[in-house]
Amino acid sequence: MPQVLPPPASPNDQASDLRRLVDGREARDHAAAPRSVLVGAFAAAACNINSALPRIARRLHQQGGAVCTIDVADAMRAFAKALGRSPQVEEIDRWSRDLSKPIGGDAGYGGDERILAHVTLDLPSPAVDQAAKNLWIHADQRLIVTRTGQTDVCDAYALIKGLTAVAKRDVALIVQGATREAAARTVAERLALTCQRFLGVGARLHDWLPPLAGQGDAP
Numbered sequence: 001m002p003q004v005l006p007p008p009a010s011p012n013d014q015a016s017d018l019r020r021l022v023d024g025r026e027a028r029d030h031a032a033a034p035r036s037v038l039v040g041a042f043a044a045a046a047c048n049i050n051s052a053l054p055r056i057a058r059r060l061h062q063q064g065g066a067v068c069t070i071d072v073a074d075a076m077r078a079f080a081k082a083l084g085r086s087p088q089v090e091e092i093d094r095w096s097r098d099l100s101k102p103i104g105g106d107a108g109y110g111g112d113e114r115i116l117a118h119v120t121l122d123l124p125s126p127a128v129d130q131a132a133k134n135l136w137i138h139a140d141q142r143l144i145v146t147r148t149g150q151t152d153v154c155d156a157y158a159l160i161k162g163l164t165a166v167a168k169r170d171v172a173l174i175v176q177g178a179t180r181e182a183a184a185r186t187v188a189e190r191l192a193l194t195c196q197r198f199l200g201v202g203a204r205l206h207d208w209l210p211p212l213a214g215q216g217d218a219p
Contacts, residue, residue, distance in 0.1 A: 040139035041118035044155040047145045060114040072119035073128045133166045145174045164199045172206035184208030
């Protein structure tokens with residue numbers, strides 16, 4: 001059985017690791033191999049998703065298996081550098097579909113690892129946007145990172161709405177900046193009601209994170 005990949009040390013390593021995930025799929029016995037889990041984490045620009053990643057990764061690790069973390073935007077940049085030019089949107093689309101299907105589909109990587117691919121949708125980048133759409137479609141789990149402020153909740157809903165237009169998928173919520181679980185649940189319940197009523201998708205609280213040092217948020 002192939003070895004579980006460690007977290008990538010650099011964007012170039014991410015590209016290499018992703019390529020290995022795809023190149024090795026034909027040589028594996030898919031029927032006998034355990035199935036990997038692809039987790040997509042999405043955040044709007046106002047959320048610091050990087051501060052949430054260690055906690056998310058630890059929770060996923062508790063569910064079983066190792067966790068490989070991949071930054072979608074860095075991976076796309078690494079692909080462009082490896083190609084020596086700026087790929088066309090169609091090329092990025094093909095690469096990201098090629099990568100997401102073997103990881104998240106029946107042809108798993110062959111271990112019991114969880115692959116955490118995360119993206120912050122804060123730049124008008126067609127390549128990253130397309131990769132995010134493919135991640136949204138093919139991921140086994142979808143995490144939306146938000147904060148407790150009213151504007152942040154609206155941003156999270158707008159993000160879910162935009163991705164739901166690509167494909168209807170239920171989501172799990174990571175609420176940052178709450179000083180207690182009750183506050184995080186209030187945010188999650190508000191989003192869940194709105195998503196169910198207007199989008200027809202489910203939303204539930206997955207985890208919550210206290211404010212970073214020196215930062216306050218809703219009580």
